[in-house]
Amino acid sequence: MSAVRLLVGTRKGAFVLTSDGKRQQWKVDGPYFAGWEIYHLKGSPVDQNRLYASQSSGWFGQLIQRSEDGGKTWEPVGNEFVYDGVPGTHQWYDGTQHPWEFKRVWHLEPSLTDPDTVYAGAEDAALFRTSDGGKTWLELPGLRAAKGNLWQPGAGGMCLHTILLDPGNAERIFVAISAAGAFRSDDAGQTWRPINQGLRSEQIPDPKAEVGHCVHRIAMHSSRPGVLFMQKHWDVMRSENAGDSWNEVSGNLPSDFGFPIDVHAHEPETIYVVPIKSDSEHFPPDGKLRVYRSRSGGNEWEALTKGLPQSDCYVNVLRDAMCVDSLDKCGVYFGTTGGQVYASADAGDTWNAVVRDLPAVLSVEVQTLP
């Protein structure tokens, strides 16, 4: 009997939610690291009991925790994130230059092949890697050489929030940064180039600039890693060529502002977004929480509403707070800033709240267990 394990990061701790393959009854464990911000937790694809968590606090800084038993117990590992060399400056909100300063880890991406290798996306934006299970972290400084002096913070800070590892090419890594854009390495992270051609952002002096775009999330299907989907600050985009160029696929969405985007586990052309009204009003249009699904890889979207609040709902869904499992039918999950975690066991057709009253949800990851 298969099972699923949800790893939920919140403003005040981590929670582990488990269910059998039916995904109707859930057990809630936690909070772990109570009182700390848990930006992200994720399990190794090659050892599902090996989990990593990013634990941080405005008072006491950054810690990384590791579990060997699927989240029942945790041990702190290394927390020294030091930029390589003299980190220099990036652009500040007002256009002046500002020193690079480490604040926290937003996202942890375990290697597809080695449980001891993990990538960490940091604020201020940089990519770190451990190859010893989190004891030591080294920056991959080639990323900041990709015009880092022109990057600037988005409203949430200058964060590297998305890391995609190409399952067909161990040398290829994609990352996304707010507000810098998307970047690709074809040499395992040594050198990088911006992949933002086709993006248009009115919030920067040159709307078509090579860097400076506020990319909120990118996603791929493992069977087709050259096809990328992007939720930008505004606009939902698609690339057919590993990010070399992008085309808008917002189509009939009620708003093309939003944060997460994800791809169905078995249908590479089926994608999900959660439209948010605007960048100045971070809640759903018309007070209706709706996931939108496209079965055509964009442009044509349908609202998924069954089981979701359709009045007086003013929560947000953050960029790392949506995921899909690999069961059949595909499960889709997302968490809200109101503390709800919603689950759909039928690819989004119907939804149920797994929990309703957690702290604000920052991230949701799912593991499909045998």
Add this chain to the structure above:
Amino acid sequence: MIRVALPHHLRKLARVEGEVELDVKGPVTQRSILDALEARYPVLRGTIRDHVTQKRRAFVRFFACEQDFSHDPPDTPLPAAVATGAESFVVLGAMAGG
């Protein structure tokens, strides 16, 4: 014996209850106390002061004998009452956030 009072979150991290007692070699200063504390509890490295610069984190403060030592140079000797263990060296999170 030096007594150090840690805030809740750092006690949880270090897996201690109540105050921590430390042997400190040489002059009793912020630096020598924190060096001894981090040597005993490596998980606290980076949580009170920066790994590289060794500067106090902005929202951490140091009190002792009803005085604020947060802004004193790290090698300034602390009061004799701290050095003898009569008073504890208090590490706490700044009151912030409502």
